[in-house]
Amino acid sequence: MVNVLKWLGVLLLGIVLGYALRDTGLSRVIDERRAEAVGTLASSYIASQTELDDRAQVKTVAGLQHIEVEVDQPAPGVFRASGVGNTFLIRTDEGLVLFDTGLATQAAKHKRLLQDSVPGEVTHIVLSHSHADHIGGTKFWLAEFPDAQVVTHAKFLEGQRYLKDLERHFWSRNRLLYTFMPEEPPEGGMNAYGGITPDIEVAEGEVLTFTLGGVRFEAIAAAGAEGDDNLVLWLPDRRLLFSGDFFGPLFPMVPNLFTLRGEKFRDPLAYVRSLDRLIALEPEMVLPSHFDPISGAERVRQDMQRMRDATQFIHDQTVAGMNRGDSLWQLMRDVQLPPELALSQGHGKVSWNVRSIWEHYSTWFHFESTTELYPVQIRELYPDLAALAGGPEPLAAKARQSLQTGELEAALHWVELGLASQPDHPELLQARLDALKQLLDRAYQQGSNYSETGWLKSRIDATEAALD
């Protein structure tokens, strides 16, 4: 309580001083300190609400919530502020180059700590893509260095546009998946998403080259695993690759062509083409904007090749199955990575990628039933079906049976049919809870996909609440 009061005091003082000193440099510093105080409050709240996935057999995105904000130096002249997203500052004799600016709630602290380590003028701000955890501090830096050139992929603005237009839609979904998120997106001020205008846009397939203090930089527009607005920064003389989210948050991983929260599909073949370009660079070190750098040319090459081959494999197997006339549902079960292409599915998931590729190429009409063409769904008939089946009891018995034989998906279907006739039926709710818990166990055994476990946990919480 004393802590909260202290932060509130800081906040209040900041607001009063910020108003009195607006339009001066001091006001900017106060804005930053205020943002840092709010961010510290938010971070400790998030940490208190996030349990680490002890059962996760692979590293997942959940670990990002527990990374301390601090500065290290992964390579000479390269400084990193860690956190949910990393901010990198590259020092040259003629100025500083920023790569990504982190999450808004951590950005002010990133900026202060980096500037304590590396004073100087920022001349370029290179942004890897439009996601909030990579551009959150841009406004803080631009407030002090308004002449810095913001460099992005040519598709960055469109990425930012649709994420902003659909902010509320995505926010409500993120709230379910990641329950630590606050109820409302921040509005106005430095913490709000969007409003970044690039000075230099690089078109897909092209490279922006510049030299600063004798250091050569190449900003390469290369569609990646997290979208078509991806830009990486390459330092050819030192073979350093600042990859942003090009590979996704884990290295190496199955690409996340489909996100549970519902963002646009990411084209697997564009990613394969980009991987070929980046493999040809022969990086000595990859510095991603999540988690730690990866060094060693041989390891980096092998992992990048495996990601390329696995992505191509999932794509080709899906296409072959479509041409054979296999159903989508069969392909989601059948397509599996062979052992030599095994990769973490902690963020991307093979079966969801199969479905996304199928529907990307052939859209949502599966030629299975005329009813697919119209908005009346089978669920609307559930109450009548449940009545025909004799009410919730026999359906609860069917659900139990399915649970006993390990048919967890079937159990959920029986439960949903039954609950349509009586939404608070305790036996059905209990069967749902058991099915969800077993699905969660299975998800942990099968790759600990963070979105899948997040969804299942939120459904478990809702079912427990309904049972109470």
Ligand SMILES: [Zn+2]
């Ligand atoms: Zn990210």
